[in-house]
Amino acid sequence: MSDSFLLFDIEEKDKIADKVLPLFEEAVLPRAWEKHQVQFNEGTRVYAYVNDQQAADVIEAAIEGGWQLAILPHPQSIYAKRGFCGQSNLELAIKGAEQSEPKQVSLVRCNGRILLSELVFGESFNLLPSAKSLNLIDRIKLAWTNANKIRQACPQKITISTANNNQFTTAALGVVIAAHVHDSWLSKHILPNSHINDGMIHAIVIAPRSIIELLRFITISTLARYYALPRFLGLVKTKGLTVTNGESLNYQIDGQQVQAETLSIQTENEVLTLLVGESLPIIDTSSVDKEQCKTSNLPVGEAVAGIATKPLAFIARAATEEFKDLYQLLRDNATPSAIFLTLMALSTLLASVGLFASSAPVIIGAMILAPLMGPIVSLSMALTRQDSSLLTASAKTLSIGILVSLGFSSIASFIIPMEIITPEIAARLSPSLLDLGVAVISGIAAAYAHARVDAAKSLAGVAIAVALVPPLSVAGIGIGWVDYHVAWGALLLFLTNLAGIVFAAALTFLALGYAPFTRAKKGLLIAFIGVALVSIPLVFSFMRLADEATIIQQLEGKQVGKITLREVTANALSPIKVSVKLVTPETLTSDNLDAVKKAIEVQLQQQVIMEAEVIIRRE
Numbered sequence: 001m002s003d004s005f006l007l008f009d010i011e012e013k014d015k016i017a018d019k020v021l022p023l024f025e026e027a028v029l030p031r032a033w034e035k036h037q038v039q040f041n042e043g044t045r046v047y048a049y050v051n052d053q054q055a056a057d058v059i060e061a062a063i064e065g066g067w068q069l070a071i072l073p074h075p076q077s078i079y080a081k082r083g084f085c086g087q088s089n090l091e092l093a094i095k096g097a098e099q100s101e102p103k104q105v106s107l108v109r110c111n112g113r114i115l116l117s118e119l120v121f122g123e124s125f126n127l128l129p130s131a132k133s134l135n136l137i138d139r140i141k142l143a144w145t146n147a148n149k150i151r152q153a154c155p156q157k158i159t160i161s162t163a164n165n166n167q168f169t170t171a172a173l174g175v176v177i178a179a180h181v182h183d184s185w186l187s188k189h190i191l192p193n194s195h196i197n198d199g200m201i202h203a204i205v206i207a208p209r210s211i212i213e214l215l216r217f218i219t220i221s222t223l224a225r226y227y228a229l230p231r232f233l234g235l236v237k238t239k240g241l242t243v244t245n246g247e248s249l250n251y252q253i254d255g256q257q258v259q260a261e262t263l264s265i266q267t268e269n270e271v272l273t274l275l276v277g278e279s280l281p282i283i284d285t286s287s288v289d290k291e292q293c294k295t296s297n298l299p300v301g302e303a304v305a306g307i308a309t310k311p312l313a314f315i316a317r318a319a320t321e322e323f324k325d326l327y328q329l330l331r332d333n334a335t336p337s338a339i340f341l342t343l344m345a346l347s348t349l350l351a352s353v354g355l356f357a358s359s360a361p362v363i364i365g366a367m368i369l370a371p372l373m374g375p376i377v378s379l380s381m382a383l384t385r386q387d388s389s390l391l392t393a394s395a396k397t398l399s400i401g402i403l404v405s406l407g408f409s410s411i412a413s414f415i416i417p418m419e420i421i422t423p424e425i426a427a428r429l430s431p432s433l434l435d436l437g438v439a440v441i442s443g444i445a446a447a448y449a450h451a452r453v454d455a456a457k458s459l460a461g462v463a464i465a466v467a468l469v470p471p472l473s474v475a476g477i478g479i480g481w482v483d484y485h486v487a488w489g490a491l492l493l494f495l496t497n498l499a500g501i502v503f504a505a506a507l508t509f510l511a512l513g514y515a516p517f518t519r520a521k522k523g524l525l526i527a528f529i530g531v532a533l534v535s536i537p538l539v540f541s542f543m544r545l546a547d548e549a550t551i552i553q554q555l556e557g558k559q560v561g562k563i564t565l566r567e568v569t570a571n572a573l574s575p576i577k578v579s580v581k582l583v584t585p586e587t588l589t590s591d592n593l594d595a596v597k598k599a600i601e602v603q604l605q606q607q608v609i610m611e612a613e614v615i616i617r618r619e
Contacts, residue, residue: 004028004045007038007058009074012049020049023094033058042066045275047097052254055080056114059107063271070097070275079117079254082129083196086182086280096277103282104270105197108179110253111264115179121243121251121263122156122174123149125218127190127204127233129181136222143222150211150312155299156245157308160205163240164291170234170298171307172207173214175243177265182280190235195283199269201241205234207298209307209513211314237292241265323514326451330381333374334394341404343371344469348405351473352412358422363470370469372401376498377446380505383523385515402494405469409476419481428467428474429489431496433542436535439500442466446501447508466497492537499534503527547572551604555580560599563592566615576604579611588614 006028008016016030024047031038033050035057040046042065048058049072062069071077071084072093084105087093108115118129125146155171179201180194191202208214209232217230243249243263250259276282299307307313347370354362375397382391413419421429443466471493478487506527510520551570555578558565564583571577578600582588597610 003041003043005040005047006030007033007046007048007050009033009050009054009076011051012074016049020090023091025095025098035061040065040067043068046070047072047094047275049074050080051076052079052116053256055084055116056254059084059114059272062273066273068102068273068275070094070100072097082117082182083179084116084274084280085276087277093277093279096279097275100275100277102273102275103197105272105274105282106179106199106267106269107272108177108201108265108267110177111260111262113253115177115265116254117178119177119251119253119263119265120174121158121177121249122172123153123206124174124176125149125206125214127176127206129176129178139222143218146218147215150214153211153214153312154309155207155307155312157304158243158245160203160236161242162236162238162291162293164238166238166291166293168293168295168298168300169304170205170207170295170300171304172205172234172298173312174206176204176206177241177263178202179267190233196274196280197270197282199267200237200239201265201267203236203238203241205236205295205298206232207234208232208312209299209303211312212511214312231297234295234298235292236295239267239291323451327381329450330374330378331390331393333371334378334382334390334397336397336400340371340374340397340401343369344401344404345408347371347469348408348473348476349412351470352409352416352477355424355470355473355477356412356416356418356422358424360424363424363467366469366473367467372398372405372468373446373501375401376468376501377450377505380443380447380502380527381509381514383502383527384506384509384520386519386523402472405472406476406479409473410480412473413477413480421486424470425474425477425486425490428471428493429486430541431489431493431538432545433535433538434545435493435496436500436531436538439466439497440504442497443501443504444508447505448512451509451512451514466501468494468497471497492534496534496538499527499530503531544572551576551578554603555600558599558603560596561592562586563588563596565596565600576606576608577611578608579613581613581615583615583617585616585618587616 004026006016006021006024008020008030010032012020013032021028021030028047033048033054038061044065044067046062046067047070048055050058051074055071055077059069061067070093071080073081073085073088073090081088085093087096110119120128126142153173155173157169157171158175159167159169160175161167178191178194180196180198181191181202182195190204194200194202208217213230213232217232241263242265244261248259248261249263250257251263252258274282347366350369351363351366354360354366375394378390378394379398381387382394471490474490475487475494478484478490503524506520506524509515510517510524548570551572552568555565555568555570562585566581566583569579582596593610593612596612597608600608600610
């Protein structure tokens, strides 16, 4: 009598003889599965062609009877196939099982029930062991489905305890638990070191704090093949796990809806003798005893109370303990210390020397040395959170820094016996909307770099990108020269930078969740008014720059007889002033110059003042 049997689903009995049995090379005896009615001797090879619900009972019987069990891919065994077979093709699965040696594997139980593949509490957003790598069209369809779920997303407060007595409470949209993952999206992106006999449970805690954070992940996972692990995921790898939320839990285990007061998930090491081919690799290693908990990015403390049982916020809100270090740093930056005053004086003097010497490297050094960005960012936070004490301190420190810079640069203008507008000074006399754009981008970067420790190294780049001390130094030089045009032009540039940084940084702190909009709207309105006021002269300046660019585009390379116009510059005042190099093969007469001027006026349709440099070119 053969010691190999085929357990089959009674619903599939019509095709067993014709479609399943012929695929076996060894002799097997078919036997319809009936719970508590099937018994085999220990060591019997049993091939199970059953659905998911029956598979769990068959595995229980195999453990109790000591069978050598092979799970075959049945049309209704999605989860059993994922967890204990790994092969979709029936013929290949049978061949692999027949040729394999019996191996001991582990399994996972949830509240005493065998977990075939996956347990889902809440929303999974396709972070599942069964999730395959999809093509772009399918990923877009999935993204649309997940995006529609966000509208009903509501985080729940849960407490998770591990086998090593690690416990944490967080607010999560969902938890996905699996014994292992293989040949799936998860195995490639999130759980690469999971296998069936590692003796561990793998839990993914899905805890975004905002709709924006979740949408960003959905977008990136849709468009990119490879990307970093999203910050809102927590990963737990342990031998045992308990999940509670203080009330009844509704969850799905292998696709079936279940309700329980507590989720108690435990591993049982190497209790099942499995026959399986290479489709489900079994790594012969001892159990991994080291528990892993990557939960640093999950909401904790006050953040849990602010998130749980409420619709997911559009913008994440940070809890007090999550930014107390940042707040302390900003308070320190808002204090006019001796170090601040010394650095302000030194950076101003350095910038003044660089401006007179027209040395860009020296001026850049002054930008990095200047400490003025600190109180400006503190002012932004004060406006965002409507913190009157921080507002007063940062405004005071900023005012002192401005006065120190103006004073020392004015003194430098007296000491240095040069009253000429160098190119570096001239470059800071005509700000436009482009400068405001630089200030806005720099303000966002400055706030983000202060809020994120790992981005703080970028602050030097922010200081270089937006000039704070150099325009103040030029303004001070203008005051020392008693030159209104120089002083006002440079001061306008500084005010442009100040308004742009404060407004953009305040918006960034709002977006990062450091205050609700209802609290921040007054401060944002004040910052916006400041931007609007400085924008008025900047608009006119930008329009003039646009007109000059149009003039240059019209004249550059223009031919007037044998004369070519090169390196055109323009000053779009009234009348227009045009400077140009005239490239010609022969000496020009006064009539030739008049002809060029006339051609320029016809092109621009208005009177111009022309300054020309003649270049004789012979070939």
